[in-house]
Amino acid sequence: MDTPKNCGHLTGLLLLCALLATLSETRASQIHYIVLEETEKGYIVGNISQDLGLKPRELTEHGVRIIFRGKTPLFALNPRSGSLVTESRIDREELCAQKARCLVNFKILVEDRVQLYGIEIEVTDINDNIPKFHAENLEVKINEIAAPGTRYPLPEAVDPDVGVNSLQSYQLSPNDHFSLDVQTGDDGTRNPELVLERALDREERVVHHLVLTASDGGDPRRSSTMHIQVTVLDTNDNAPVFAQQIYRVKVPEDLPPGTLLLTVRASDPDEGSNGEVTYKFWKISEKQSPLFQLNEDTGEIAIAKSLDYEECAFYEMEIQAEDGGGLKGRTKVFISVEDVNDNRPEVIITSLFSPVREDAPQGTVIVLFNAHDRDSGKNGQVTCSMQDSLPFRLEKSVEDYYRLLTAQILDREETSDYNITVTATDRGTPPLSTEIHITLQVDDINDNPPVFSQASYSVYLPENNLRGISIFSVTAHDPDSNENARIIYSLAEDTIQGAPISSYVSLNSDTGVLYALHSFDFEQFRDLQMQVKARDSGDPTLSSNVSLILFILDQNDNSPEILYPALPSEDSTGVELAPRSAEPGYLVTKVVAVDRDSGQNAWLSYRLLKASEPGLFSVGLHTGEVHTARALLDRDALKQSLVVAVQDHGQPPLSATVTLTVAIADSIPDVLADLGSLESPASPGDSDLTLYLVVAVAVVSCVFLAFVIVLLAVRLRRWHTSRLLQASAGGLAGLPASHFVGVDGVQAFLQTYSHEVSLTADSRKSHLIFPQPNYADTLISQESCTKNEPLDISDDSRFPIEDTPLVPQAPPNTDWRFSQAQRPGTSGSQNGDETGTWPNNQFDTEMLQAMILASASEAADGSSTLGGGAGTMGLSARYGPQFTLQHVPDYRQNVYIPGSNATLTNAAGKRDGKAAAGGNGNKKKSGKKEKK
Numbered sequence: 001m002d003t004p005k006n007c008g009h010l011t012g013l014l015l016l017c018a019l020l021a022t023l024s025e026t027r028a029s030q031i032h033y034i035v036l037e038e039t040e041k042g043y044i045v046g047n048i049s050q051d052l053g054l055k056p057r058e059l060t061e062h063g064v065r066i067i068f069r070g071k072t073p074l075f076a077l078n079p080r081s082g083s084l085v086t087e088s089r090i091d092r093e094e095l096c097a098q099k100a101r102c103l104v105n106f107k108i109l110v111e112d113r114v115q116l117y118g119i120e121i122e123v124t125d126i127n128d129n130i131p132k133f134h135a136e137n138l139e140v141k142i143n144e145i146a147a148p149g150t151r152y153p154l155p156e157a158v159d160p161d162v163g164v165n166s167l168q169s170y171q172l173s174p175n176d177h178f179s180l181d182v183q184t185g186d187d188g189t190r191n192p193e194l195v196l197e198r199a200l201d202r203e204e205r206v207v208h209h210l211v212l213t214a215s216d217g218g219d220p221r222r223s224s225t226m227h228i229q230v231t232v233l234d235t236n237d238n239a240p241v242f243a244q245q246i247y248r249v250k251v252p253e254d255l256p257p258g259t260l261l262l263t264v265r266a267s268d269p270d271e272g273s274n275g276e277v278t279y280k281f282w283k284i285s286e287k288q289s290p291l292f293q294l295n296e297d298t299g300e301i302a303i304a305k306s307l308d309y310e311e312c313a314f315y316e317m318e319i320q321a322e323d324g325g326g327l328k329g330r331t332k333v334f335i336s337v338e339d340v341n342d343n344r345p346e347v348i349i350t351s352l353f354s355p356v357r358e359d360a361p362q363g364t365v366i367v368l369f370n371a372h373d374r375d376s377g378k379n380g381q382v383t384c385s386m387q388d389s390l391p392f393r394l395e396k397s398v399e400d401y402y403r404l405l406t407a408q409i410l411d412r413e414e415t416s417d418y419n420i421t422v423t424a425t426d427r428g429t430p431p432l433s434t435e436i437h438i439t440l441q442v443d444d445i446n447d448n449p450p451v452f453s454q455a456s457y458s459v460y461l462p463e464n465n466l467r468g469i470s471i472f473s474v475t476a477h478d479p480d481s482n483e484n485a486r487i488i489y490s491l492a493e494d495t496i497q498g499a500p501i502s503s504y505v506s507l508n509s510d511t512g513v514l515y516a517l518h519s520f521d522f523e524q525f526r527d528l529q530m531q532v533k534a535r536d537s538g539d540p541t542l543s544s545n546v547s548l549i550l551f552i553l554d555q556n557d558n559s560p561e562i563l564y565p566a567l568p569s570e571d572s573t574g575v576e577l578a579p580r581s582a583e584p585g586y587l588v589t590k591v592v593a594v595d596r597d598s599g600q601n602a603w604l605s606y607r608l609l610k611a612s613e614p615g616l617f618s619v620g621l622h623t624g625e626v627h628t629a630r631a632l633l634d635r636d637a638l639k640q641s642l643v644v645a646v647q648d649h650g651q652p653p654l655s656a657t658v659t660l661t662v663a664i665a666d667s668i669p670d671v672l673a674d675l676g677s678l679e680s681p682a683s684p685g686d687s688d689l690t691l692y693l694v695v696a697v698a699v700v701s702c703v704f705l706a707f708v709i710v711l712l713a714v715r716l717r718r719w720h721t722s723r724l725l726q727a728s729a730g731g732l733a734g735l736p737a738s739h740f741v742g743v744d745g746v747q748a749f750l751q752t753y754s755h756e757v758s759l760t761a762d763s764r765k766s767h768l769i770f771p772q773p774n775y776a777d778t779l780i781s782q783e784s785c786t787k788n789e790p791l792d793i794s795d796d797s798r799f800p801i802e803d804t805p806l807v808p809q810a811p812p813n814t815d816w817r818f819s820q821a822q823r824p825g826t827s828g829s830q831n832g833d834e835t836g837t838w839p840n841n842q843f844d845t846e847m848l849q850a851m852i853l854a855s856a857s858e859a860a861d862g863s864s865t866l867g868g869g870a871g872t873m874g875l876s877a878r879y880g881p882q883f884t885l886q887h888v889p890d891y892r893q894n895v896y897i898p899g900s901n902a903t904l905t906n907a908a909g910k911r912d913g914k915a916a917a918g919g920n921g922n923k924k925k926s927g928k929k930e931k932k
Contacts, residue, residue: 030117030118030119030120031046031048031051031108031117031118031119031120032120032121032122033045033046033084033119033120033121033122034121034122034124035086035090035121035122035123035124036123036124036126037090037091037092037093037102037123037124037125037126037128038089038090038091038092038126038128039086039089039090040086040089041085041086041087041088041089042085042086043085043086044078044081044083044084044085045075045083045084045085045086045121046083046084047081047082047083047084048064048077048082048083048084048108049082049083050082052064052108052110052117054082055082056079056080056081056082057079059077059079059082060079061112062110062111062112062113063109063110063111063112063351064077064108064109064110064111065077065108065109065111066106066107066108066109066119067106067107067108067109067116067348067350067370068106069106069348069370069372072087072088073087074086074087074088074090074104075087075104075106075119075121084119090123092123092124092125093129093160093161095123096123097160098160098162099162100162100163101122102122102123102124102125103120103121103122103123104120104121104122104123105118105119105120105121106119107119107401109350109351109368111351114351114365114368114403116397116398116401125161125162125163125165126161126165126218127161127165127216127218127219127220127222128161128165129159129160129161129165129222130159130216130222130223130224131157131158131159131167131214131215131216131222131223131224132157132158132159132214132224133155133156133157133158133212133214133224133225133226134155134156134158134283134284135155135226136225136226136227137226137227137228137229138154138155138212138226138227138228138229139228139229139231140152140194140228140229140230140231140326141230141231141232141233141325141326142196142200142230142231142232142233142326143232143233143234143235143236143237143325143326143327144199144200144201144202144232144233144234144235145199145235145237146196146199146200147196147199148196148197148198148199149195149196149197150195150196151181151193151194151195151196152193152194152195152196152328153191153192153193153194153328153330154170154180154192154193154194154212154226154228155192155226155282155283156189156190156191156192156283157170157214157224157226158285159214159216161216161218164216164217164218165216165217165218166216166217167190167214167215167216168215168216168217169182169190169214169215169217170182170190170192170212170213170214170215171212171213171215172194172210172211172212172213173210173211173212173213175208175210176197176198177196177197177198177200177208177230178194178195178196178197178208178210178230179194179195179197180192180193180194180195180212181193181195192212194210194228194230200232201232202232202233202234205232206231206232207229207230207231207232208229208230208232209227209228209229209230210227210228210229210230211225211226211227211228212225212226212228213225214226231326233325233326234325235325236270236274236323236324236325236326236327237270238268238269238270238274238275238323238327239268239323239327239328239329240266240267240268240277240321240322240323240327240328240329241266241267241268241329242264242265242266242319242321242329242330242331243264243265243266243267244264244331245331245332246331246332246333246334247262247264247319247331247332247333247334248333248334248336249261249262249333249334249335249336250335250336250337250338251303251307251335251336251337251338252337252338252340253306253307253308253309253337253338253339253340253342254306254340254342255303255306255307256303256306257303257304257305257306258302258303258304259302259303260300260301260302261292261301261302261303261335262300262301262333263298263299263300263301264279264299264301264319264321264331264333265299266279266299266321266329266331268321268323268327270323270324270325270327272324273323273324273325274323274324274325274327275323275324276323276324277321277322277323278296278297278321278322278323279294279295279296279297279298279299279319279320279321280294280296280319280320280322281294281317281318281319281320282317282318282319282320282330283317283318284317284318287312288312288315288317290304290305291303291304291305291307291315292304292315292317292335294319299319299321301319301333307337308337309337309338309339309340309375309376310339310343310374310375312337313336313337313339314334314335314336314337315334315335315337316332316333316334316335317332317333317335318330318331318332318333319331319332319333339375339376339377339379340375340379340428341375341379341426341428341429341430341431341432342375343373343374343375343379343432344373344426344432344433344434345371345372345373345382345424345425345426345432345433345434346370346371346372346373346374346424346434347369347370347371347384347422347424347434347436348369348370348371349367349368349369349436349438350368350369350370350401351365351367351368352366352367352438353365353366353367354366354439354440354441355440355441355442355443356406356410356440356441356442356443357442357443357445358409358410358411358412358442358443358444358445358447359409359410359445359447360406360409360410361406361409362406362407362408362409363405363406364405364406365403365404365405366392366404366405366406366438366440367403367404367420367422367438368397368401368402368403368404369401369402369404369422369436370400370401370402371384371400371401371402371424372400373426373432375426375428378426378427378428378429379426379427379428380426381426381427382400382424382425382426383424383425383426383427384396384402384422384423384424384425385422385423385425386404386420386421386422386423387420387421390407390418390420391406391407391408391410392404392405392406392407392418392420393405393406393407394422402422404420404422404438410442412442412443412444412445412480412481413448413479413480415442416441416442416444416481417439417440417441417442418438418439418440418442419437419438419439420437420438420439420440421435421436421437421438422435422436422438423435424436444480444481444482444484445480445484445538446480446484446536446538446539446540446541446542447480448478448479448480448484448542449478449536449542449543449544450476450477450478450487450534450535450536450542450543450544451476451477451478451544452474452475452476452532452534452544452546453474453475453476453477454546455546456546456547456548456549457472457474457532457546457547457548457549458548458549458551459471459472459514459548459549459550459551460551460553461516461520461550461551461552461553462552462553462555463519463520463521463522463552463553463554463555463557464519464520464521464555464557465516465519465520466516466519467516467517467518467519468515468516468517469515469516470513470514470515471505471514471515471516471550472513472514472548472550473511473512473513473514474489474507474512474514474532474534474546474548475512476489476512476534476544476546478536480536480538483536483537483538483539484536484537484538485536486536486537487512487534487535487536487537488509488510488534488535488536488537489507489508489509489510489511489512489532489533489534490507490509490532490533490535491505491507491530491531491532491533492530492531492532492533492545494529494530494531496525496528501528501530503517503518504516504517504518504520504528505517505528505530505550507532512532512534514548514550520552521552522552522553522554522555522597522598523558523596523597525552526551526552527549527550527551527552528549528550528552529547529548529549529550530547530548530549530550531545531546531547531548532545532546532547532548533545534546554597554598554599554601555597555601555650556597556601556648556650556651556652556653556654557597558595558596558597558601558654559595559648559654559655559656560593560594560595560604560646560647560648560654560655560656561593561594561595561596561656562591562592562593562646562656562658563592563593563594564590564591564592565589565591565658565660575661575662575663576588576589576626576660576661576662576663577662577663577664577665578628578632578640578662578663578664579664579665579666580632580664580665580666581632581666582628582631582632583628583631584627584628584629584630584631585627585628586627586628587625587626587627588617588626588627588628588662589625589626589660589662590623590624590625590626591606591619591624591625591626591644591646591658591660592624593606593624593646593656595648597648597650600648600649600650601648601649601650602648603648603649604622604624604646604647604648604649605621605622605646605647605648605649606619606620606621606622606623606624606644606645606646607619607621607644607645607647608642608643608644608645609643609644609645609657610641610642610643611640611641611642611643612637612639612640612641612642613636613637613640615629615630616628616629616630616632616636616640617629617640617642617662619642619644624644624646626642626644626660626662632664636664637664638663638664638665639661639662639663639664640661640662640663640664641659641660641661641662642659642660642661642662643657643658643659643660644657644658644659644660645657646658
């Protein structure tokens with residue numbers, strides 16, 4: 001009949017608990033719930049998602065989790081329903097023992113917010129334990145002379161429950177001699193006592209059997225019984241008495257097992273067995289009993305197992321002393337355990353955010369951890385620290401939680417990972433500490449552009465290279481990692497002579513190796529300038545540029561080219577003239593050659609390879625000038641053949657040869673007669689006068705006819721020569737400066753030679769006469785001639801004859817003469833010396849070549865002549881007045897005057913030891929002829 005009532009009461013209690021759990025939110029992030037003990041696993045304690053202001057599905061997204069410091073987690077989160085549920089069966093007595101209010105505290109962490117919420121769960125008691133006696137049977141010995149009203153303490157029953165569910169009452173089975181009296185102590189404990197109501201008579205009854213029942217106040221009520229056997233003894237009128245009613249002792253928790261704590265002593269004035277006292281535990285809990293041991297004979301209490309302050313700091317027990325007559329005495333023992341610093345701090349990492357971006361702002365949370373110590377007082381106070389010189393700082397969060405934050409902006413390129421040691425130290429004596437090691441990886445961002453190993457690159461490649469050959473390798477370094485450090489190389493868009501740079505060279509985008517796509521020619525390209533770009537593969541990409549100059553090195557791949565004398569043609573006989581009166585050192589002609597190479601490969605040397613009359617002629621080693629080595633003799637042949645070799649200074653050297661034909665005669669008729677005699681020698685015969693007359697008439701007629709033909713050819717040759725000059729100028733203009741390399745001069749100036757010829761005519765004959773050699777170093781400007789003078793006939797039909805009238809020769813202008821310091825060559829040295837040395841500075845040679853090109857172009861287009869202006873060598877029209885002769889090499893070494901042993905140098909006439917002639921030394925008409 002009581003079951004419905006009890007069920008209704010329990011239902012009401014559960015509803016009350018649920019209502020309290022619903023209204024259990026506290027302020028300042030403290031949430032309170034109530035749950036009954038002994039609930040099964042999965043029991044819903046409360047709706048945690050609603051209390052946190054989150055939806056159930058957001059619990060996982062925000063990283064909501066429980067931080068429980070206990071050994072076994074009691075509660076868990078249900079991510080589907082957003083509820084807080086029990087993880088296992090909860091026993092309030094195991095958690096809180098006899099505490100009136102049992103509270104379980106833990107934290108809930110919202111990880112992405114780095115926010116902690118305190119959770120307090122009150123575990124309410126249910127009547128799940130019955131009152132229990134220490135022993136089921138008790139023997140009580142009472143002397144038969146005991147007076148009625150004597151009280152005998154009985155063991156207490158223990159009920160772990162609290163409140164109404166704890167022990168409430170005792171009942172004794174009905175009998176005639178004994179009654180039960182329950183005394184309530186100051187601490188609220190109920191102590192049952194057996195009261196003797198009637199005197200005992202051992203002879204009447206030796207043993208009395210009683211039943212003591214202990215009951216709690218729970219619903220349903222629970223109880224247990226203990227059988228009491230009362231043995232009636234003979235007379236023993238003195239009970240043992242302890243020296244102290246209460247024994248107190250304080251011991252440190254680190255005492256080893258077997259250590260004596262204290263000794264209790266009781267005295268009994270009786271004699272014999274009635275005075276012999278034995279000791280035993282009278283009241284001690286089941287958990288405390290294994291920790292202590294009592295000597296029944298001496299009353300010594302020792303430690304049986306190690307004590308632990310953190311488990312229990314205070315022990316209470318009762319010791320009973322009983323004599324041989326059955327009389328008993330009791331005392332209480334209080335043992336206080338003092339804490340020692342025997343526990344190291346515990347550090348638990350709650351959250352670790354690794355890796356962290358190197359651009360994370362200052363104050364970014366890296367680690368959240370808990371540091372606590374199970375000891376108490378100063379032994380349980382923990383301080384945390386970390387090693388210095390790290391870009392981090394420690395900050396205490398709430399209670400015993402700490403945060404590790406960044407103190408500055410990180411740089412992965414400087415340090416890619418950090419080994420952080422956090423030390424938690426208590427304040428005990430001696431202090432104990434615990435270290436945890438945290439490895440933090442720094443995540444890279446693309447904050448460094450590629451950097452080349454050099455500020456610029458200069459690469460040298462010999463010409464005539466193989467196609468596809470590897471030229472050079474550029475290298476850039478990026479201190480970033482992974483994709484941010486993967487470098488791609490490329491060439492900047494550019495053009496060379498109208499073609500893209502990519503058609504000449506190719507750059508491997510992965511390795512940075514530069515390949516040649518063409519076989520380069522130094523005479524076409526001197527250098528190629530390009531920009532190499534290196535970019536990484538990060539996001540966004542970063543790049544850098546570097547300048548790379550590819551210098552083409554010259555090789556000796558061009559043989560010397562002989563410009564003068566040219567091969568005989570219909571316009572040129574290829575014959576050079578030398579008068580019989582020529583003295584030693586007379587300049588016969590000059591071999592002019594150029595080499596398309598540059599530098600040492602274009603330095604030319606001349607030597608006489610073969611001569612029909614050895615020892616008669618000599619060739620200048622560096623100038624190519626052909627001089628007479630001795631005076632001409634009558635026995636010397638009228639026609640001399642010379643083979644001159646021109647060789648460069650390359651490795652290996654290349655050479656070319658030219659054959660010169662030198663005719664020895666004093667006048668043109670002599671030349672014709674001598675050449676005729678050379679071709680068909682006169683046969684001996686009678687010197688008949690008629691034959692002489694016929695020959696004379698024939699000669700005069702031939703000369704007159706030749707004169708007429710020459711006059712007719714002048715016009716045609718003028719036009720033809722102008723065309724040739726234009727074509728030649730065009731050909732020369734198309735060549736780079738390095739192609740006009742010579743030892744002492746330039747192609748354009750090497751083609752100009754001066755001969756003075758006088759023409760007389762009468763009604764019957766005309767003939768040409770060679771004048772005396774003119775050693776005046778005077779160059780007559782073409783513009784200085786007038787149209788009133790007769791034509792000038794060159795001594796070599798290969799030279800074009802201008803139809804410009806001649807004027808008397810002008811006095812020499814001494815402004816064009818060079819000082820010794822202005823002679824061509826390095827640092828003013830004289831290059832024309834046979835024993836001289838070549839310029840050893842390639843840049844001086846190339847500067848000379850550039851001068852040659854400018855002068856050759858000017859001479860070819862007819863814009864200026866050698867006499868274009870005083871001191872300017874005809875260059876003023878192109879370079880302006882500021883370009884004086886001190887900037888131009890002396891090209892007069894390449895000019896010779898047939899019929900004279902003089903060469904135009906900076907000291908006129910000194911080559912043959914004669915003084916320079918005056919400007920009017922020869923009043924015969926003269927003109928300047930150009931030879932190609």
